[in-house]
Amino acid sequence: MSGTNRMTGADAVLRSLEAEGVDVMFGLPGGAILPLYDAIARGTTVRHVLARHEQGAGHMAEGYARASGRPGVALATSGPGATNLVTPIADAWMDSTPLVCITGQVRSTLIGTDAFQECDITGITMPIVKHSWLVQDVKEIPAIIKAAFHVATTGRSGPVLVDIPRDIQEAELDFSYPDEVDLPGWRPPSKVHPLQIREAARVVALAEKPVLYVGGGTLNGDACEELLQLAEVGRLPVITTLMAKGAFPESHELHFGWPGMHGPKWSNFAMNKCDVLVAIGARFDDRVTGKLAAFAPGATIVHLDIDPAEIGKLRVADVPVVGPLKMAIAELTREVERHRSEGVPAPEAWLQKIVDWREEFPLRYDKSDELKPQTVIEKLQELTARDDVIVTTGVGQHQMWAMQYIVSERPRTFITSGGLGTMGYGIPAAIGAKAARPEATVVCVDGDGCFQMTQQELATAVLENLPIVVVIVNNGYLGMVQQWQDMFFAERRSQVHLTRQVPDYAMLAQAYGALGITVESEDELGPALEEALASGRTAVVDCRVAQSEQCFPMIPAGAAAIDMIEYGESVEAM
């Protein structure tokens, strides 16, 4: 036990955060959390980043978590402050991002009376948190904060919420921070069953056409080095989901793209034709599998996950392995190595087959007089290839092009909203990533629709000295919705036109004190990106791209992976 001393609940929250090693928190004050903000004013070692909207604070905390591997912390007041955190909490839930949200609540005596700015935030968030606490006694604060961080970061990571009534922030306690958590019902898997590992290794090593289907759990489980070992020892092809982009170096000869709706044909062919599919921290999401019954038909499924509930949720696992992935992959590697050293051959012919598919069906698009969105991303990649760069994105076409054309070489350098598909994630996530990794260049590849959902956080970036470069792939449309309307609703465009001119993004950036540049042609693109990247300032590069470019290849929702539509093919042709 650390030494005890008398303090308010609000001070106890800060001393607890400090004890957890938190260096940055993101938030916005309000009535019910005034005591905590007063404690911040009186002094803490934790840097507070003032967001312009609680949703921004939440996504910043997520971006911080994804860039650093440490839990993100977001603060908000009661009522609307707390409900504005609901989207980031849901986002963190879907993408298993460790997030600790602390909300103010009306005084205990007013709870249940429909008091000003009262809302039942623990009730509202119940389906989207790992756990939540409504603090009822000031003496519980240290133990609850300790438990909150423990639950957020152990097992399958995810969001938690601590709701603290104002009077409890003001009440006093003798503070001491516990060394242990007392959670008898929380026992995430800590070991891996050796027999399951042996069976998994046998299946993987003997496979003629294996594929490692790698998901975001690999990053959350800090298992990327182990994954590299496994792939190299077994000579196993790696396909990383959107959430796992960067978990395996993408220039590596064993990396074969990304699965699913907008993954390249070679990746989806490999997934479809494999005889053994090794799902590692991946959850058979519908955007990956397409029609589930036609996904990797006939393949033997080996499924490694820290969360037992993911095993068999959507696809029966022939060989389930539950446990921490770092440990599981390391042990699997040792066993696969044994098989290889005993003469079980590596699947060289299969690797060559996927290489052949890659050469036969490359990603492609046609250039034209108009600036193409793919060109914007390709240029950005070219200019940042040698830098320590973190890319965040919004959600939509630009996100899929970023997946296809950004080459992520290191873990935690591609940060995007996968499961929830939260438009507006990119800018605040970039700010959070910059707070976590100030030495890195942080670029947000954004859409014009996404930009307008969280653009107010440019003020945060400028004033908190967290410079980010926002590259807007501005086609003047809610592009992915437009693409679906064009493809599946007989080109009836319904409420998707935003225009490329309003707002004038460069002028808007300048209004926020950021650098703003408009790009109308390919000639202007390189210099503009170079200027923005070199400026060291928050910059917005408004790239006005072709308005009707569609993102391909594409597996229509509910279709089988092999029925994908390639660039230049019409829907009718399928």
Next chain:
Amino acid sequence: MKHTISVQVEDKPGALARISTMFARRGFNIDSLAVGPTERSGVSCITLRVDCEQHSLEQIEKQIHKLVNVLRVTELVPGEAVERELLLLKVAAAADKRADLIASAAALGGRTLDLGADAVVFELTGTPEELDSFQELARPHGIQELIRTGRIGMSRPSTRRTSRRLSAIN
């Protein structure tokens, strides 16, 4: 197929809400639910009756097990567990027509709790099937009010326990 799941939870605010929210959000239906204290202070038992396939049952068990306040999840396997429900039944029966009802209730181990001018209240504890049959017996007389508690159960010490703990996989 119907299954009985017994969940031991820490007696903390929101524990029941978290379980019922999980059922609602993942689209599982609860047939009956009973909550009460156990032999351990601070620990409650929630007994759920659900109608689902084996695959869904495994998902339910695993999802419940992930909840922080949940200590143990067990399926009560038919034949290896005793399961009981309590029925309170108000039946319309004038004084001259109630004798055989009272006799049937007594034969099933039930009790007559109240006799009114036009109606009788019975209490019956038993297996759900026993309660069903008494309910059917009473129906022609005119059931005015009926409440059942939802079943509770525990494993039989007399049989070898195969009742599965979740964590089966790990």
